[in-house]
Amino acid sequence: MVNKDPSRESQLQEKISDLTVLLEAELLNLKSDHCSELNRIKNACVEGIELLNANFEKQWSNFNNLHLKRVLAVEEQVIYLKELHKSQRLMLEDYLVYIHELENRVKDSTSSSGKMT
């Protein structure tokens, strides 16, 4: 036999309703905490990534500058060595002209001394 006391049933219904409200409020709280925790984690991750990115960009820029400096130094050295090579060649040519002049002087002096004898 089922107890069909209407006041008890309404009490129960009311209690269930209160509990449902409480449960919903708790669920809402949980959801909001979870969201803020997720946001916190997301922000921390974004900050970390931004920091890593900035560090990477800085290192990349430093490396690029260093590389550029080395390339320029090598280019400068190549230009210097080319000019040095040209100058040495010029020096050698002047030496050859000088040697030819000396040879001609020797030839002239031997031919003139030959004529005299």
Place this chain on the structure above:
Amino acid sequence: METLKANAQLIEKKRLKHAAVYVVADSPQVAVVEALSTYIPIDQFKEVFNFIAELVAKEKITKLVFDKRNLTVFHQPSMEWYFVEWKEKMFNLGLKTHRKILPKDEVFRQSVKIGREKINSTHPNGKYKLMDISYSESIDQAIAQ
């Protein structure tokens, strides 16, 4: 490579990769130019001597010591510009005494001789002929002489 940088009687005025310019502390009318490498490219050579020209005009330099002891390669076009153009202008500004310190290297010394003969034959009336130019064996001798 030896350098005059540590020489206490010299005040550095300009330093480039291949040459440096000083004035003598006790004799501010004397300037010293020092070759810092085995060869001075012509652009830098002109830059250094154009700087000396400014110094000659501003600080009334009357004597220049050119320390070539680190050089091994002689560049005739640079020397021609130095003798014919630069020295001509400097003569008019009052720089008439030149002292040079050559390296021990005989090849370089002979090149200087050949170069001078070439300049003498192509520019027989240059003002450099009116200047007091001689060679010294050390920086102290060059400054005092």
